[in-house]
Amino acid sequence: MTLDRFIRVKYKANEKKVEVLREILSELGLDCARTIEERVDLQFDALKNLHANLGDDELFIKLVIANSIVSYQLTAKGERWWWEFSRYFSENPPAGSIAEAYSSFLPNSMTNRRLVAGKVRRLERLEPFLDSFSLSGLRDYYFNGMERLRDELAKALGSKRSAKTIVFAVKMFGYAGRIAFGEFVPYPMVIEIPDDVRINAYTKRFTNEPPVSFWGRIGEETGIPPLHIDSILWPVLGGSAEVLRRLKEHCTKWEDVLRLANL
Numbered sequence: 014m015t016l017d018r019f020i021r022v023k024y025k026a027n028e029k030k031v032e033v034l035r036e037i038l039s040e041l042g043l044d045c046a047r048t049i050e051e052r053v054d055l056q057f058d059a060l061k062n063l064h065a066n067l068g069d070d071e072l073f074i075k076l077v078i079a080n081s082i083v084s085y086q087l088t089a090k091g092e093r094w095w096w097e098f099s100r101y102f103s104e105n106p107p108a109g110s111i112a113e114a115y116s117s118f119l120p121n122s123m124t125n126r127r128l129v130a131g132k133v134r135r136l137e138r139l140e141p142f143l144d145s146f147s148l149s150g151l152r153d154y155y156f157n158g159m160e161r162l163r164d165e166l167a168k169a170l171g172s173k174r175s176a177k178t179i180v181f182a183v184k185m186f187g188y189a190g191r192i193a194f195g196e197f198v199p200y201p202m203v204i205e206i207p208d209d210v211r212i213n214a215y216t217k218r219f220t221n222e223p224p225v226s227f228w229g230r231i232g233e234e235t236g237i238p239p240l241h242i243d244s245i246l247w248p249v250l251g252g253s254a255e256v257l258r259r260l261k262e263h264c265t266k267w268e269d270v271l272r273l274a275n276l
C-alpha cells in the first residue's frame with residue numbers, strides 16, 4: 014500500500030487539454046478500442062499467428078502470460094518483440110518447462126536482449142503458478158476473474174498489483190482468451206494501465222500525476238477501462254506506418270484517434 018492513499022497530493026494538469034481528451038475518448042468508446050485491438054494492433058495478429066501454429070490453447074495462453082512477464086527493457090519496439098515471440102514458438106513449441114524454453118530463446122533474441130538472466134529467473138518463479146492451471150482454470154479467469162488473475166500473478170511474482178508487467182500480462186491474456194475462446198470479454202475497470210515508456214511520455218502532455226491514477230480516473234469518467242484506453246493509444250503512439258494504414262482501413266473514427274495522438 015502506498016502513502017498516496019492517505020496524502021492528497023496536488024498535481025498540475027492542463028484542464029482544457031484533459032477536457033478535450035475526455036470528449037474524444039467518450040466519442041470513441043469501447044467499440045473503437047475493440048476494433049483497434051483486433052484489427053489494428055500488430056500484437057493481436059502475432060498472437061493469432063502463434064495460436065494457429067501451436068494448435069494447443071492451454072500452451073498458447075501460458076506462453077502469452079510468460080512472454081508478457083518478460084516484456085520490459087526491450088531492444089526494439091514491442092510490436093517487433095511480439096512477432097519474434099510468435100515466430101520462434103511457432104517453430105519451437107516447448108515440450109516441457111517454459112522457463113527452460115526461454116533460456117534458449119532469449120540469449121539469441123534480436124528484440125529482447127537485456128537482463129536475460131533476471132528474466133529467466135522471473136519465469137522460473139512464474140512456472141509453478143502456470144503449471145497449476147488446466148485450460149478450464151484459464152477459461153474461468155477469462156470469463157470471471159481477470160482481476161483475480163492480476164492479484165494472483167502479482168502474488169506469485171512478489172510484484173505490485175499495478176506493476177507494468179503484471180497489468181500488461183492481463184491485457185495480453187485478454188487478447189489470448191479472446192482468440193482461444195472466441196468471445197469478447199471487456200477488461201475490468203479496476204485494472205490499471207500498463208505504465209510503459211509510450212504511455213508515460215503521453216501522460217506528461219496532460220499532467221504530472223502518475224499515469225496509473227490519472228488514467229484510472231479518465232477511465233471512470235469516460236466509461237472505458239484503462240486497459241482498453243491503452244489499446245486505443247499504444248499502437249498509434251508507436252508511429253508505425255502499417256498501424257496507420259490499418260487504422261484508416263478498419264476504424265471509421267480514425268481521425269479522432271489521430272487527434273487524440275496529436276493532443
Ligand SMILES: Nc1nc2[nH]c(O)nc2c(=O)[nH]1
Nearest residue numbers: 084091207208209212243247
Ligand atoms: N502500455 C503498453 N505497453 C506495452 N509494451 C508492449 O510490448 N506492448 C504494450 C502495450 O500494448 N501497451
